[in-house]
Amino acid sequence: MSGPTSSFQEIPVIDLALADDPTSLPALLSALRIALTEVGFLYISNHKVPQQVLDSLVDILPRLFALPDSAKKAAALENSKHFLGYSGAGTEITNGQADVREQIEFATELAAISDPNEPLYEGLRGPNQWPTGLSELRPIVEDYISELTLLGERFLILVAQALELPSHTFESFLSDQHRLKLVHYPAVTGSGQGVGPHKDSSGWWTFLLQASPPSVKGLQVLNKAGDWIDVPVIPGTLVVNIGQAFEVVTHGICKATIHRVLSSGDERFSIPFFQGVRRDLTKSQALGTLEDHFSNFRRDAGLESEESKAIDSPFLRGKYDTWGESQLRTKVRSHRINGQKFYPTVYKQYIEDDM
Numbered sequence: 001m002s003g004p005t006s007s008f009q010e011i012p013v014i015d016l017a018l019a020d021d022p023t024s025l026p027a028l029l030s031a032l033r034i035a036l037t038e039v040g041f042l043y044i045s046n047h048k049v050p051q052q053v054l055d056s057l058v059d060i061l062p063r064l065f066a067l068p069d070s071a072k073k074a075a076a077l078e079n080s081k082h083f084l085g086y087s088g089a090g091t092e093i094t095n096g097q098a099d100v101r102e103q104i105e106f107a108t109e110l111a112a113i114s115d116p117n118e119p120l121y122e123g124l125r126g127p128n129q130w131p132t133g134l135s136e137l138r139p140i141v142e143d144y145i146s147e148l149t150l151l152g153e154r155f156l157i158l159v160a161q162a163l164e165l166p167s168h169t170f171e172s173f174l175s176d177q178h179r180l181k182l183v184h185y186p187a188v189t190g191s192g193q194g195v196g197p198h199k200d201s202s203g204w205w206t207f208l209l210q211a212s213p214p215s216v217k218g219l220q221v222l223n224k225a226g227d228w229i230d231v232p233v234i235p236g237t238l239v240v241n242i243g244q245a246f247e248v249v250t251h252g253i254c255k256a257t258i259h260r261v262l263s264s265g266d267e268r269f270s271i272p273f274f275q276g277v278r279r280d281l282t283k284s285q286a287l288g289t290l291e292d293h294f295s296n297f298r299r300d301a302g303l304e305s306e307e308s309k310a311i312d313s314p315f316l317r318g319k320y321d322t323w324g325e326s327q328l329r330t331k332v333r334s335h336r337i338n339g340q341k342f343y344p345t346v347y348k349q350y351i352e353d354d355m
């Protein structure tokens, strides 16, 4: 199995304030490098996202999910060609089992493309849908997406430096569209699958705000020994993890680590932001751009080659050459009603193509 690269027992906390002083920056970069290459999951503190932007979104979640069904269904994801909107508990399957969570997916606000000459995957672009009866939500979500977009860009500069690359190396991979999910795990009796074990497939990096008090547990990550390690809420931090495209571009040096959420008797809220990869990125660009750097890196770091090289990615395994098409296939497979309705020419092929 390709997974995390070491048997870590806890998730490192990286203090981004160390980047503000050239004398403390090296300590940050070396801690970040270990987190990236040996764990694949980290917390960041002092991330500079304004507290009011975080609080406003966290505070509105209970009211949002308590809206009547009709208000949520006004934004139903199944009506969106762009896979944006509300989906109810049990409609998403991870690892062959239904996830017990309801969620609303938003993205950077973009106009839909109507040019039939554009690739089909450009259908992923498009406007958000908003539930009715909660007009405060839109500015709060839009501010949050703007701030997280900036944080993501700042963070990628540090990641490049930690991996001994020019500071702006990773910018050229970024999409104009990032995605944000507001997630509600209802309380269950006993324990259940909030979301099953998975690697994040939809983005470059994930920045997750755990939006419940520290007493509420649920998120866990898998280490190499096969143990599930808790990722408790640490106030003032965001959890950061690697998405599959980043694993591909770094030739497996940075792993997209497997994680899951267990439901419990406490309801739980969370807010993952998925930094997007440009849809026209091809496999050869993804693999070729930094190939020499990462093969030297592996040798210099003394990493065991076969293990760190094994990359488990549907993007690489699949027959579709662009990130956009591989994303569209993933979305169609998880939201089949949308697939049938909006992508009838490829629906059957994507569903039957198990790779």
Ligand SMILES: O=C(O)CCC(=O)C(=O)O
Binding pocket: 181, 183, 195, 200, 208, 210, 219, 259, 260, 261, 269, 270, 271, 272
């Ligand atoms: O709810 C969480 O803490 C994690 C959610 C997650 O892993 C995902 O939606 O990809």
Ligand SMILES: [Fe+2]
Binding pocket: 198, 199, 200, 259
């Ligand atoms: Fe995830």
